[in-house]
Amino acid sequence: MWLYALRRLVLTLPILFGVTVICFALVQIAPGDPIQNLLSPTASQEDADRLRAAYGLDQPLPIQYFIWIAKVLRGDLGMSIANNAPVATEVFRAFGNTITIALISVALAFVLSMILGVIAAYRSGSIVDKLITAVAVFGISVPTFWLGVVLVIVFAVNMFWLPATGMGASGSETFNYFNWEDFKFAIMPIIALALPPLGIMTRTTRASLAEILNQDFVQTLRAKGLSETAVMFHAVRNIMPQAVAMLGLQLGYLIGGSVLVETVFTWPGTGFLLNKAILTRDIPLLQGTILVLATVFVLINLVVDLAQSVIDPRIKRA
Amino acid sequence: MTDLIDAIDASPDSRDRGGPAQPMLIVENIKKYFPIRAGLLNRQVAEVKAVDDISFYVLKGETLGIVGESGCGKSTLARLLMYLIDKDEGHLILDGDPVGEKLGVALDGLRRSLQMVFQDSYSSLNPRLPIEQSIAYGPKVQGASSKQAKEQARALLDKVGLKPDRFGQRYPHELSGGQKQRVNIARALALDPRLLILDEAVSALDKSVEAQVLNLLGDLKEQLNLTYIFISHDLHVVRYISDRVLVMYLGQVVEIGPVDKIYDAPKHPYTRALLECRLSMDPADRVEVAPLAGDPPNPVNPPSGCRFHTRCPHVEEVCMSKAPALGDVLRSTPDTHLAACHMVHAGSGHTKAPKPADAMMWANLGVTL
Amino acid sequence: MSDIPANLIPIPATQAAPSQRVRSYWGSVWNRLRYDYVTLFCLALIILIVLSAVFAPWLAPMDPDKSSMANRLRPIFHPKYFLGTDEQGRDLLSRMLYGGRVSLLMGIMPVVLATTIGGLFGVVAGYYGGKVNMVIMRTMDVFFAFPSVLLAVAISGSLGGGITNQMLTLTVVLIPPLCRVAETATSQVRTMDFVDAARASGASTASIISTHVLINILSPVLVYASTLVSVSIILASGLSFLGLGVSPPTADWGLMLSTLRQSIYVEPLVTAVPGVAILITSIAFNLVSDGLRQAMDVKA
Numbered sequence: 001m002w003l004y005a006l007r008r009l010v011l012t013l014p015i016l017f018g019v020t021v022i023c024f025a026l027v028q029i030a031p032g033d034p035i036q037n038l039l040s041p042t043a044s045q046e047d048a049d050r051l052r053a054a055y056g057l058d059q060p061l062p063i064q065y066f067i068w069i070a071k072v073l074r075g076d077l078g079m080s081i082a083n084n085a086p087v088a089t090e091v092f093r094a095f096g097n098t099i100t101i102a103l104i105s106v107a108l109a110f111v112l113s114m115i116l117g118v119i120a121a122y123r124s125g126s127i128v129d130k131l132i133t134a135v136a137v138f139g140i141s142v143p144t145f146w147l148g149v150v151l152v153i154v155f156a157v158n159m160f161w162l163p164a165t166g167m168g169a170s171g172s173e174t175f176n177y178f179n180w181e182d183f184k185f186a187i188m189p190i191i192a193l194a195l196p197p198l199g200i201m202t203r204t205t206r207a208s209l210a211e212i213l214n215q216d217f218v219q220t221l222r223a224k225g226l227s228e229t230a231v232m233f234h235a236v237r238n239i240m241p242q243a244v245a246m247l248g249l250q251l252g253y254l255i256g257g258s259v260l261v262e263t264v265f266t267w268p269g270t271g272f273l274l275n276k277a278i279l280t281r282d283i284p285l286l287q288g289t290i291l292v293l294a295t296v297f298v299l300i301n302l303v304v305d306l307a308q309s310v311i312d313p314r315i316k317r318a
Numbered sequence: 319m320t321d322l323i324d325a326i327d328a329s330p331d332s333r334d335r336g337g338p339a340q341p342m343l344i345v346e347n348i349k350k351y352f353p354i355r356a357g358l359l360n361r362q363v364a365e366v367k368a369v370d371d372i373s374f375y376v377l378k379g380e381t382l383g384i385v386g387e388s389g390c391g392k393s394t395l396a397r398l399l400m401y402l403i404d405k406d407e408g409h410l411i412l413d414g415d416p417v418g419e420k421l422g423v424a425l426d427g428l429r430r431s432l433q434m435v436f437q438d439s440y441s442s443l444n445p446r447l448p449i450e451q452s453i454a455y456g457p458k459v460q461g462a463s464s465k466q467a468k469e470q471a472r473a474l475l476d477k478v479g480l481k482p483d484r485f486g487q488r489y490p491h492e493l494s495g496g497q498k499q500r501v502n503i504a505r506a507l508a509l510d511p512r513l514l515i516l517d518e519a520v521s522a523l524d525k526s527v528e529a530q531v532l533n534l535l536g537d538l539k540e541q542l543n544l545t546y547i548f549i550s551h552d553l554h555v556v557r558y559i560s561d562r563v564l565v566m567y568l569g570q571v572v573e574i575g576p577v578d579k580i581y582d583a584p585k586h587p588y589t590r591a592l593l594e595c596r597l598s599m600d601p602a603d604r605v606e607v608a609p610l611a612g613d614p615p616n617p618v619n620p621p622s623g624c625r626f627h628t629r630c631p632h633v634e635e636v637c638m639s640k641a642p643a644l645g646d647v648l649r650s651t652p653d654t655h656l657a658a659c660h661m662v663h664a665g666s667g668h669t670k671a672p673k674p675a676d677a678m679m680w681a682n683l684g685v686t687l
Numbered sequence: 688m689s690d691i692p693a694n695l696i697p698i699p700a701t702q703a704a705p706s707q708r709v710r711s712y713w714g715s716v717w718n719r720l721r722y723d724y725v726t727l728f729c730l731a732l733i734i735l736i737v738l739s740a741v742f743a744p745w746l747a748p749m750d751p752d753k754s755s756m757a758n759r760l761r762p763i764f765h766p767k768y769f770l771g772t773d774e775q776g777r778d779l780l781s782r783m784l785y786g787g788r789v790s791l792l793m794g795i796m797p798v799v800l801a802t803t804i805g806g807l808f809g810v811v812a813g814y815y816g817g818k819v820n821m822v823i824m825r826t827m828d829v830f831f832a833f834p835s836v837l838l839a840v841a842i843s844g845s846l847g848g849g850i851t852n853q854m855l856t857l858t859v860v861l862i863p864p865l866c867r868v869a870e871t872a873t874s875q876v877r878t879m880d881f882v883d884a885a886r887a888s889g890a891s892t893a894s895i896i897s898t899h900v901l902i903n904i905l906s907p908v909l910v911y912a913s914t915l916v917s918v919s920i921i922l923a924s925g926l927s928f929l930g931l932g933v934s935p936p937t938a939d940w941g942l943m944l945s946t947l948r949q950s951i952y953v954e955p956l957v958t959a960v961p962g963v964a965i966l967i968t969s970i971a972f973n974l975v976s977d978g979l980r981q982a983m984d985v986k987a
Contacts, residue, residue: 014825015828015829015832016832018825018826018828018829018832019829019832019833021829022829022830022833022841023841026841026842026844026845027845029842029845029846030845030846030847031846031847137970137973137974137977138966138970140917140973141917141921141966141969141970141973142966142969143921143924143925143941143962143965143966143969144925145925145928145944145962146944146959146961146962146965146966147962149944149948149951149958149959149962150959150962152951153951153955153956153958153959158955252834253834253835253836255834256833256834256836256837257834257835257836257837259836259837259840259929260836260925260928260929263928263929264948274840274844275929277844278840278844278929278930278931279930281847283845286841286844286845287845290833290837290840290841293834293837294832294833294837297832297833297834297837298832301832397883400883400887401887402883402886402887425889426889429887429888429889430889432887433887433888434883434884434887436880436883436884437880438880441878441879441880441881442879442880442881442884443881444879444881444898444899444902444903445712445903446712446902446903447898447899447902448711452881455885455888455890455898456885456888456889456890459885459888459889459890459891459894460888460889489711489712502884505884506884508888509888509889
């Protein structure tokens with residue numbers, strides 16, 4: 001087990017290296033010369049060269065990469081162009097807002113998907129099954145930002161039940177998830193975020209349960225006289241490792257993919273930060289945010305893998 | 319043995335290069351170790367000795383049976399002979415010409431002379447190609463026109479007992495196991511080979527279908543002047559079809575000799591045990607005690623000395639320390655019966671070995687033990 | 688030689704077999720699809736959407752780019768404007784028809800490009816295995832370390848907006864998953880004995896790949912690619928929504944949704960229209976690929 005964990009950890013390092021290379025490349029593929037943006041239009045060529053040298057931009061790319069990665073490892077993600085604040089500070093402040101609603105959404109989606117998946121598999125072929133499948137297809141196919149807009153139309157514009165956007169009067173510093181007046185602002189983002197993973201997980205749960213229920217050992221359980229509930233319990237236990245893996249993956253997708261939903265609801269998380277970076281063409285901010293989010297995604301996958309090897313007795317990977 | 323000699327004499331084959339006495343194929347000290355990688359850095363920690371220093375020859379027109387438990391390296395050996403996997407060491411000599419070496423026969427020549435019939439009829443035919451095209455593929459690769467290749471494929475289908483008009487356009491999933499195996503044989507014959515390697519070619523079939531395919535193989539051999547290497551774990555079938563038999567254990571040859579000598583008077587305890595495992599037609603004559611206990615040892619770390627000593631009923635001190643030699647297979651006559659066991663080698667130190675004096679006496683009579 | 692009589696069971700002259708109509712693999716796939724009405728309906732829907740986009744210049748009642756300040760934000764089912772007008776008074780129905788061109792192009796083209804490029808890498812990795820496989824697949828793993836939306840936003844955000852950049856971005860995002868599917872399928876085929884039989888007949892690698900490998904990996908790769916069309920449409924409209932798609936005067940469903948959002952309190956129903964189009968198209972593609980998957984799941 002520990003050897004497996006260590007091995008898995010070692011295998012993660014080249015991936016993380018690749019992630020940093022891609023993030024580094026983002027600046028390179030961005031059109032325009034960063035130095036020209038910093039200089040006044042009247043500056044001479046010598047001024048430009050001097051500034052280039054000062055930023056290390058006259059060095060060959062691999063050297064530039066190592067200069068950059070050394071800074072990153074010290075926690076320095078550069079300065080945001082738009083408001084001249086350290087990128088790291090901005091990203092970590094926003095990250096808290098993103099991870100909280102992502103966790104709530106994925107937990108909600110997981111619980112609901114298990115219930116719906118079990119019902120659909122149990123009543124396979126019935127109207128209920130078809131209805132659940134339809135909901136799942138809707139969840140997979142719906143563009144989340146449009147869903148967000150529709151939610152706003154229904155609950156904010158027409159019914160006045162929920163606030164349309166933002167994080168409320170208290171703002172991100174003092175936002176309290178256990179205070180209803182505050183939490184109201186989080187409801188619609190959570191629903192919009194939860195629907196796609198709900199669709200995907202319901203479908204997978206239903207499919208893998210149906211497969212398990214077709215296996216011989218289930219026939220044996222029934223032949224032994226077990227009740228259908230007990231049989232279903234056995235089947236659900238069999239898909240748990242898979243379900244947990246799915247849960248982790250979806251959490252990762254939500255953290256990385258929240259940019260659209262956060263933009264719709266102006267929820268001040270990392271996704272909103274990305275949107276800001278795109279609108280203002282703030283490449284350092286874009287790069288830093290993406291680096292942090294991708295790293296988190298890799299780490300979540302690592303944790304999921306390790307958790308799976310603990311849960312699933314069949315995985316004895318030494 | 320007379321039919322064997324007859325077969326050798328009656329070989330007016332235009333493709334013959336080395337003459338009737340030159341073996342069809344000589345395999346010399348062939349070896350294949352598969353590396354096992356593990357650990358943090360994926361370093362090689364061990365190797366599976368799948369085929370470990372094997373030598374033998376196959377005469378023109380004979381059938382050499384190769385038997386052994388699953389995992390003994392039979393299939394690896396077949397794939398080595400076909401150059402489907404690269405050998406680590408050793409040489410192949412095809413009708414007098416070394417294969418894949420300077421001045422020898424090129425790999426392409428081997429392809430045409432040597433073909434293989436695969437075991438698994440599920441994966442041996444391309445599921446998306448009509449069988450006629452599967453058979454015609456080989457000739458096309460070797461330069462035949464589409465029309466020629468198609469005609470050849472249809473002729474071969476007919477030859478293996480499948481009406482080309484009815485079966486040619488079928489897909490593999492529309493055929494039974496026996497029919498698929500006939501197609502496999504037709505495909506192997508499409509390049510007009512001289513030596514056919516049959517790797518468990520009939521093992522997956524029903525007994526009655528198996529008999530039909532075996533008869534087909536017998537007929538084809540006669541018509542097309544073929545030589546067979548017949549690999550199987552089924553001792554009855556091997557006895558039925560083979561002229562000589564080679565017994566493998568953990569990547570090595572433990573016994574080789576004419577089929578009747580091996581079946582009537584096996585020398586190696588492993589061969590004896592295998593033969594005792596056979597089912598008998600007589601219900602009174604049942605196998606009460608398993609002659610061979612346990613699984614074969616791990617080929618990653620084969621036992622020291624004689625590889626069979628962990629399961630041998632006659633094991634003695636010498637068996638654990640010293641590996642018994644098989645003898646010089648390549649320089650022995652086809653009717654020589656050799657076994658890699660200390661019990662048959664005089665002076666080996668095993669208590670059941672013949673006394674040196676006896677050996678002298680036998681040697682004087684011109685018999686090799 | 689043996690005690691078994693040589694011809695105990697004679698070989699029949701020909702194998703008896705019930706005469707049956709021989710049907711190719713694709714024939715049997717179509718035969719299954721024929722009775723799958725949901726898939727057929729969605730297929731028809733897709734064809735309809737594609738046709739309406741292609742023939743937009745003839746179908747559109749008005750010039751999609753002609754604004755009219757007097758007619759801003761007319762409601763849905765307005766006698767003159769069937770789907771209402773947008774914040775600049777442009778006819779929404781016309782814009783929807785024209786917008787479908789960009790959106791469908793962004794759904795299909797990146798998938799086609801990525802299937803070709805990713806499929807090629809996948810086949811090479813799967814067939815050769817070993818070091819080649821390691822280099823290709825580990826590189827793909829790095830891209831898998833990004834959630835797809837994030838990767839799209841990252842590349843597109845750096846490259847900037849525009850139709851070419853968007854297509855480039857989506858292609859890069861879709862290559863890794865397609866490469867992985869092609870690699871898995873190829874390495875499965877690679878272990879099949881018929882590939883060894885082809886090698887034993889002296890066939891070149893190129894010939895084996897074109898005759899034996901491609902034909903066998905086609906259906907899993909195509910099924911997977913078809914699921915990605917809907918992903919690509921959603922990603923593309925998402926990027927456009929963030930302002931990373933076509934430049935403003937051009938109609939595009941994602942961009943329309945983004946600009947109409949400002950008018951959500953004035954004419955909420957009109958705001959929802961472009962999203963409905965995206966949703967319907969995406970559902971149709973999803974259901975068709977589901978149907979294809981089931982139809983192609985032939986035990987052969």
